[in-house]
Amino acid sequence: AQSVTQLGSHVSVSEGALVLLRCNYSSSVPPYLFWYVQYPNQGLQLLLKYTSAATLVKGINGFEAEFKKSETSFHLTKPSAHMSDAAEYFCAVSVSGGGADGLTFGKGTHLIIQP
């Protein structure tokens, strides 16, 4: 079975500062990893995904994540935070491609941007 741990239910950064959202996973087989973003009362939008092609994955809106097998981590970063980045972020793992048998999600991190 796989699982995901997101460190920090709330993260606050100043506008223009580095954003770092942490995600650690456990999986008995090579995982597929995803970051999704959710704005209030909306569905989830895919930011980026790791599918074993390259360890550094670039996504939308300037976000990127690095897969580190030795640390079982897939942290999400953005060099300079925008007010529009304020949202809930979810890390998810699957052991079957895009999650043909469903994704396992972390509990989410609420990103707060201070002006």
Place this chain on the structure above:
Amino acid sequence: DGGITQSPKYLFRKEGQNVTLSCEQNLNHDAMYWYRQDPGQGLRLIYYSQIVNDFQKGDIAEGYSVSREKKESFPLTVTSAQKNPTAFYLCASSWGFETQYFGPGTRLLVL
């Protein structure tokens, strides 16, 4: 315009009542999923279907039922056996092993 639609946006359930949440997709995706979201809990898988007329239980299937009679549609029924139904319900779909795409969600509230 391709996408996933969920209706209604808000749904109210009375005690002992069954309610059905609609999920429709026009992306020609084979697989469809239902997740439940509670504050601070992330998303948890209720049911999924990889092909028409077949579906599998997820992690929290008790108190829920589904059907998959058409490729485009995957309705979720919240039965009276579900004692804590208040949550945000999200439907998703994917093509084979590709990325899951999510609908806008339905918020279920108990009167």
